[in-house]
Amino acid sequence: MELRCENISRLFLRGSGESNVFYAVKPSDFILCEGKVTEIIGRSGSGKTTFINMLSGLLTPSEGKVIVDGKDLYSMSDEDRSLFRNKHIGMIPQGQTALGSLTVLENILLPVRMYGDNEDRLRSCSNKAIELMERLGIKELEEVFPKELSGGENRRMAIIRALINDPEIIIADEPTGNLDDKTTADVLDLLKERSVKGSSVLIVTHEKEAFNYADIIYRMDAGDIRSYNV
Amino acid sequence: MSLASSLASKNISRKLSRSILMTVVVIFLSFTLFAGSFLILSLQRGLKSYRERLGADIVVIPNSSKGHGSVDDIFLQGITGNYYISAKDIAKIEAVEGIEQVSRQFYLTSAKASCCSSRIQIIGIDPETDFTIQPWISNNYKGTLAADEIIVGNSVSAAVSDHVKFYGRSYRVAAKLDRTGTGLDSAVFTGMDTIRQMAEDAGNLMETDAFTGVNIKDCASAVLIKVKDGYQISDVTDDINIHITKVQATSARSMISDIADGLGNVSGIIGFLVVLVFILAIVILAVVYALLSNERRKEFAVLRTIGASGKMLSGVMSFEALYIGSAGSVIGIILALILSYSLESSIKDSLELPYLIPDVPAVILIILLTFLIAVLTGIVISFISAGKIVRKDTGLLLREEN
Numbered sequence: 001m002e003l004r005c006e007n008i009s010r011l012f013l014r015g016s017g018e019s020n021v022f023y024a025v026k027p028s029d030f031i032l033c034e035g036k037v038t039e040i041i042g043r044s045g046s047g048k049t050t051f052i053n054m055l056s057g058l059l060t061p062s063e064g065k066v067i068v069d070g071k072d073l074y075s076m077s078d079e080d081r082s083l084f085r086n087k088h089i090g091m092i093p094q095g096q097t098a099l100g101s102l103t104v105l106e107n108i109l110l111p112v113r114m115y116g117d118n119e120d121r122l123r124s125c126s127n128k129a130i131e132l133m134e135r136l137g138i139k140e141l142e143e144v145f146p147k148e149l150s151g152g153e154n155r156r157m158a159i160i161r162a163l164i165n166d167p168e169i170i171i172a173d174e175p176t177g178n179l180d181d182k183t184t185a186d187v188l189d190l191l192k193e194r195s196v197k198g199s200s201v202l203i204v205t206h207e208k209e210a211f212n213y214a215d216i217i218y219r220m221d222a223g224d225i226r227s228y229n230v
Numbered sequence: 231m232s233l234a235s236s237l238a239s240k241n242i243s244r245k246l247s248r249s250i251l252m253t254v255v256v257i258f259l260s261f262t263l264f265a266g267s268f269l270i271l272s273l274q275r276g277l278k279s280y281r282e283r284l285g286a287d288i289v290v291i292p293n294s295s296k297g298h299g300s301v302d303d304i305f306l307q308g309i310t311g312n313y314y315i316s317a318k319d320i321a322k323i324e325a326v327e328g329i330e331q332v333s334r335q336f337y338l339t340s341a342k343a344s345c346c347s348s349r350i351q352i353i354g355i356d357p358e359t360d361f362t363i364q365p366w367i368s369n370n371y372k373g374t375l376a377a378d379e380i381i382v383g384n385s386v387s388a389a390v391s392d393h394v395k396f397y398g399r400s401y402r403v404a405a406k407l408d409r410t411g412t413g414l415d416s417a418v419f420t421g422m423d424t425i426r427q428m429a430e431d432a433g434n435l436m437e438t439d440a441f442t443g444v445n446i447k448d449c450a451s452a453v454l455i456k457v458k459d460g461y462q463i464s465d466v467t468d469d470i471n472i473h474i475t476k477v478q479a480t481s482a483r484s485m486i487s488d489i490a491d492g493l494g495n496v497s498g499i500i501g502f503l504v505v506l507v508f509i510l511a512i513v514i515l516a517v518v519y520a521l522l523s524n525e526r527r528k529e530f531a532v533l534r535t536i537g538a539s540g541k542m543l544s545g546v547m548s549f550e551a552l553y554i555g556s557a558g559s560v561i562g563i564i565l566a567l568i569l570s571y572s573l574e575s576s577i578k579d580s581l582e583l584p585y586l587i588p589d590v591p592a593v594i595l596i597i598l599l600t601f602l603i604a605v606l607t608g609i610v611i612s613f614i615s616a617g618k619i620v621r622k623d624t625g626l627l628l629r630e631e632n
Contacts (some may be wrong), residue, residue: 049628049629050625050629053624053625053628053629054625056535058534058535058623058624058625058628059623059624059625059626060623078539078540078541079539079541082534082537082538082539082540082542083537083539085535085536085537086536086537086538087537091535091536093531093532093535093628094628097528097532097535098532099237099529099532099533100244100245100529101237101240101241101243101244101245102237102240106240110233110533110536111536111537113233113236114233114536114537114538114542115537116232116233145244161536162536
């Protein structure tokens with residue numbers, strides 16, 4: 001599934017007053033290609049997270065459109081956009097994103113249960129979750145609550161949760177932060193594998209190692225997104 | 231179970247201290263609502279019952295009753311007294327213009343009887359002419375009282391067919407009356423001949439000197455009057471007070487209105503306190519839910535990233551409020567029920583007002599309304615708190631939290 005942005009931008013107010021308006025993301029066109037790993041690099045505060053939040057349907061652009069599967073994401077109702085995100089977009093936000101009242105496995109299966117999928121699918125997704133947990137080295141933590149997890153274990157849980165519904169679009173914000181070299185490689189392998197199977201993968205990262213997995217790289221500077229040649 | 235309800239129950243059980251705090255607020259709210267409503271309704275029902283029992287337009291008692299129990303005291307608090315109007319004065323009262331019906335009552339304070347831990351009031355009535363007590367008695371007893379029979383108020387510890395001794399003579403309990411919430415609940419009723427016999431026995435046993443110089447056969451303690459249509463109650467009352475010096479006539483309406491005023495004041499204070507506590511509980515709930523919503527912005531943002539709609543998030547909060555509200559209000563109502571029933575007599579004594587607890591359908595109605603108000607208040611407040619966050623772009627929430 002291809003995701004296309006037409007002239008999207010995002011303005012923010014710094015403090016109060018119109019003079020303090022600034023562009024977090026300047027008007028940009030962007031295409032996330034099907035079956036490719038696209039990476040965005042850039043310094044902190046360059047607008048990367050704002051940009052991918054707009055792509056995921058989580059932040060309304062100040063102008064422009066985000067078109068997925070021929071539909072403008074922001075012309076959909078909240079219910080439709082939420083359902084679309086659940087079924088087609090796997091989002092890995094920055095930081096610790098586990099729900100404290102659920103175990104690791106319950107957290108991972110949350111996107112499957114969200115729209116009341118049947119027991120057969122829940123069972124098969126549960127098996128898939130165990131496989132992925134084993135692959136990323138957190139299988140023994142399935143019944144553990146998030147407060148007992150390290151930062152790296154928490155990240156791996158969030159990655160598996162984003163992949164559990166086999167989304168056509170995967171958007172990952174610093175997915176390998178807090179991970180050791182081996183686990184970083186495991187995660188990037190996994191994301192690359194998904195792109196080979198047809199998913200459109202977008203990774204925001206600082207890791208140089210990630211460049212080896214990228215098909216397309218963009219660089220973001222002060223809200224401006226441009227093609228980047230390694 | 232839907233995801234929203236399952237998430238809500240997990241949030242409650244796994245964030246126990248937060249859940250307990252919120253449940254305590256709801257217990258506080260529902261307890262106050264129930265107990266306050268119960269108290270106000272009991273007072274209103276007591277007044278209604280008192281009005282029905284009094285029944286007359288004018289009550290006449292002798293001046294000598296001052297310092298003893300007045301009719302008001304007997305009816306309201308069960309304070310007993312022995313005082314009498316002579317046959318001559320009764321005849322004068324009955325001759326006043328504008329009187330449609332007259333009923334005499336004879337009061338006698340008992341010596342300690344087998345039924346009761348303290349002295350009680352025995353009231354003698356003439357079933358032929360009585361229009362105040364008799365209709366109430368008719369609810370429980372249709373027959374004619376024999377000379378050795380009595381009827382007891384609801385608080386008197388004697389059952390039907392028991393025998394109770396007064397002044398050395400045994401009397402059979404023919405009926406027990408419905409509760410009224412007034413002093414009459416602790417009184418004993420009998421016919422005029424029987425009470426006069428008791429008075430004679432009391433005099434013979436030297437239990438009282440109240441009958442010195444009194445012709446027991448013709449006197450009465452109080453005369454209750456119904457005024458003819460077309461006559462003003464105040465005119466008839468004045469007429470009696472001006473022309474018959476040894477008695478004091480009081481308009482029943484003024485007695486009731488005094489009590490109604492007292493009751494209005496007490497109800498007003500209770501109502502004010504209930505509203506105050508209700509507002510306080512709403513403010514506490516609103517603050518708690520607002521704090522909770524803020525604390526859970528990240529959680530909500532994460533749920534949004536994996537596809538939860540705004541409606542779903544509001545659903546999670548509403549289910550939490552529903553579960554906590556249900557548990558809290560059930561506990562609060564049970565506590566208030568136990569307290570309201572167990573402290574019934576203490577409340578009645580301390581308020582010194584007619585107090586009759588509501589009947590079962592009314593209690594069920596208060597329970598349902600309290601439950602609904604407590605639960606709905608929580609749901610509405612949680613919905614509003616969640617709404618503020620749900621309306622915000624998830625990207626902004628994530629940006630604020632990171």
